[in-house]
Amino acid sequence: MADTSRAARSESGRIARVLEQDSANLLEAWIAAQSKVLSARGSISANELRSQSREFISLLQKAIASGASSVDGPDWDDVRGFLADLSKSRAIQGFSPRETAMFVFSLKEPLFERLGAAANPDADTRTTDVWNASLILDELGIYTTEVYQKSREQLISRQQQDLLELSTPVVKLWDGILALPMVGTLDSSRTQVAMESLLQRIVETGSDVAILDITGVPTVDTLTAQHLLKTVNAVHLMGAECIISGIRPQIAQTIVHLGVELGDVVTKASLADAFRLALSRTGRTVTRIDAHVNDRA
């Protein structure tokens, strides 16, 4: 057991030595290899790349010199932390997963060349060194990709949340008249948020009429219709009237074929029609004060 661990230490020692002694040449060769992979978008400056690469080599050298075999161990904390930061920043900067992972993988070629060229006694030792170095870099490369993916997922879920809030603005059209312009896919969670904010605003403003505008909803299927009907019912229960507007001809035909009964729900083709109706229901009318029109009338 002691023998194996000593052997492992001397093996890792050779890799660490190559990283330390030949670091300047290794850095140049590695940067050249990375430049080939990175696209010409210039999203990262040569200086930044150089300092990142130099730091990684020195962290890697220290970690390998510590003799710890598993990259999950505490001796590798610095390396993993560095890669996590790099991966996160690259994910935000819009690097592809390939470009991010290749930061680690592109080190293989220049490192292996030097391990092979080092004054090693025999071919077996060289093979072992290359194999060990390969295992380490593979692990680190996969780790980098995982962090990258996690950062992207966080980005996406944050955007979904943003979208959820953005898509449900309740607007006041007039005293006592609210409108909820709905845009995009009406799935359950979005409709829920929309319904809640609409009911809340009805109470706050003491409105009598709410207009649900579905001009921006591309598909009205049975689930969407069900969500709309539930919202209408809830508005009715609050003692307010609900008008659905933005029913285009193709949507009307589809609803008929689906067999959805909208019952006594008031519907209008456009938001303007719905607004006119809402005004008249609340005892108002819109009149043009233009003199020319008055003359003609």
Next chain:
Amino acid sequence: MTVLRCEIVPVRSQQDVVAVRQSVRSLAVAQGLSLVDQTKVVTAASELARNTLDHGGGGTARLEAVIDNGRTGLRLTFEDRGPGIKDVDLALTDGFTTGNGLGLGLGGAKRLSNEFDLWSRAGEGTRVTITRWR
């Protein structure tokens, strides 16, 4: 009937249902369907994809652009390996539902398409094929 283009989309989540709708819409536009027909076929696809997800536990949607005797159209096949439908006639009855929906999806999809074919066996799964011609 010749298949011009074929696309297989997984139906595993709510997002996949949205993806199916978008793919069907772009395919319908490419096939030159009118706006009304586009809307009909997209809505039918939405119903069937949601059935595949909710009742079949997920499956696949095969979206095909087809041509037959000079007329072009869209053929959509939704397949799952779920529990199957016990009584097909009952399932097609408006207002019948095993979930808490309106019970109009399957019958509605049938009315929204030109051709409708439903295969299902208890314990084996369900396959629904609809065709909408230009």
